[in-house]
Amino acid sequence: MTRSRRRVLHAVAAAALSTLALGAAAQDAWPSKPIRIVVPYAAGGSTDQLARAIQKPMQDFLKQPVVVDNKAGAGGTIGTDQVAKAAPDGYTIVFGNSGPNAIVPLMRKIPYDPLKDLRPISTVAITPMxxxxxxxxxxxxxxxxxxxxxxxxxxxxxxxxxxxxxxxxxxxxxxxxxxxxxxxxxxxxxxxxxxxxxxxxxxxxxxxxxxxxxxxxxxxxxxxxxxxxxxxxxxxxxxxxEVPGFRSVAWFGVLAPAGVPDAIATKLHAAVEYAVTRPEVQKMFAERNIEARASKPEELAKTIRDEMAQWGEVVKRSNVKMD
Incomplete structure (x- = not known):
């Protein structure tokens, strides 16, 4: 190998290492600007209320403003699609539930794949119907x-x-x-x-x-x-x-675009977990018969898959359709 070629290869390697270092540094510095939580329903509804309950604790943990942004419509799929297509940098996340992540996709075509285009971060609340x-x-x-x-x-x-x-x-x-x-x-x-x-x-x-x-x-x-x-x-x-085998439990939680780096996803999970354990959040949830509960990302992913299987059978049996 010629000396000039070695120099070129060394330069390329140094540039690659520098890029990796800069990427890691950027993730270590995350977040450096406000985080937007998209609520795919109108303000004032149950999903919106729960999202706003964790807004300030997450803000306190992350040391950056956390803004709730309501993007209602199409059974929650408009706002969810916006997050699925957002830059995977952790600055745009969605406060989701069963609807746009497990149920609506069973009844009509939607512009995203809830299992591939979104990365589960954590549940926030569980409540029985x-x-x-x-x-x-x-x-x-x-x-x-x-x-x-x-x-x-x-x-x-x-x-x-x-x-x-x-x-x-x-x-x-x-x-x-x-x-x-x-x-x-x-x-x-x-x-x-x-x-x-x-x-x-x-x-x-x-x-x-x-x-x-x-x-x-x-x-x-x-x-x-x-x-x-x-x-x-x-x-x-x-x-x-009285009705053996009957079960219906609602969940609410945070998801991010699928490509969010592991380091950022871990910080987001820690922020949600911190918020869910705050006494004021637990009190507010308990007063409304809701359990404040953080989960591992893989647990939320399994919940979504299980719901698709459970409610898919109900949709077929009852011939439920959406416009």
């Missing part, structure tokens, strides 16, 4: 409700066609042998208002959706959709005690 009924419903137990529902032309509400609350109701119909008619609403707030107006006989809600109406004495809870009873919603039986 809860069977809620108007306070004046004569049924005092789940068993009484099922018996009455078999004799009546009753309905159930949801926060939207193809939502988790919708699929949970269809799943309940199938396993309990009922024919409750589905009535979709454009979100949790209008659905709960329908309860107050006497337009619904039942709905599967999260603790966030049901909290105000429960406190006002306009609805009551009959059972939870965890496989067993849970301290998250104390005092209620599990639906599975």
């Amino acid at each position: 809860i069977l809620a009924v108007p306070a004046d419903t004569p049924a005092r137990t789940l068993k009484e409700f099922i018996a009455l529902a078999r004799q009546q032309d009753w309905n159930f509400g949801s926060v939207g066609n193809g939502s988790l609350s919708h699929l949970t109701g269809e799943h309940f119909n199938a396993l309990a042998g009922l024919k409750l008619t589905h009535v979709p609403y454009a979100g949790g707030a209008p659905m709960m208002t329908a309860f107050g107006g006497g337009q619904l006989q039942a709905a599967f809600v999260t603790g966030l959706d049901g909290a105000s109406m429960l406190q006002a004495g306009k609805v009551k809870y009959l059972a939870v959709a965890t496989p067993q009873r849970t301290n998250t919603v104390p005092g209620l039986p599990a639906i599975a005690e």
Whole structure:
């Protein structure tokens, strides 16, 4: 090898090492500017409330502003797609849930692959779906409700066609042998208002959706959709005690673009974990029957895959479609 060629190779190697060093230094310095959390739903909804609960603790941990940006539409897929296509530098992340990450893709084509284009960081909250009924419903137990529902032309509400609350109701119909008619609403707030107006006989809600109406004495809870009873919603039986095999649990969590470097993903996970363990966050969640829970990224990834399998069967069986 000639001396000049050796010089060229040495220069190339030095440049490559320098680039790697600069990349590592940039990751070590991350974050150096504000982080944007995209909430793919309107402000004020349950997902938005939870995202804003961890906003300040994450900001305190990362020492940079953390900004919540609502990008609603198409069942949460518009905002989620924006993050899936964002630069994988950790400065744009999404506060997701079952809908755009596991359920909507089962019913219509979306512009991203939730298993390939997004990198799970951590869950933030876990909450069982809860069977809620108007306070004046004569049924005092789940068993009484099922018996009455078999004799009546009753309905159930949801926060939207193809939502988790919708699929949970269809799943309940199938396993309990009922024919409750589905009535979709454009979100949790209008659905709960329908309860107050006497337009619904039942709905599967999260603790966030049901909290105000429960406190006002306009609805009551009959059972939870965890496989067993849970301290998250104390005092209620599990639906599975009367309807074997029934389960429906909602999660909320943080995901990033798939190409985010490991070092940055690790820092994001640490920030979420810190936020979830703050006493004020845990108190706010507990008051709304929600469990504050961070998870390893691989656990969230498994949850998404498991949900696709579970709800895929329900979609096929019930022939649920989205516009």
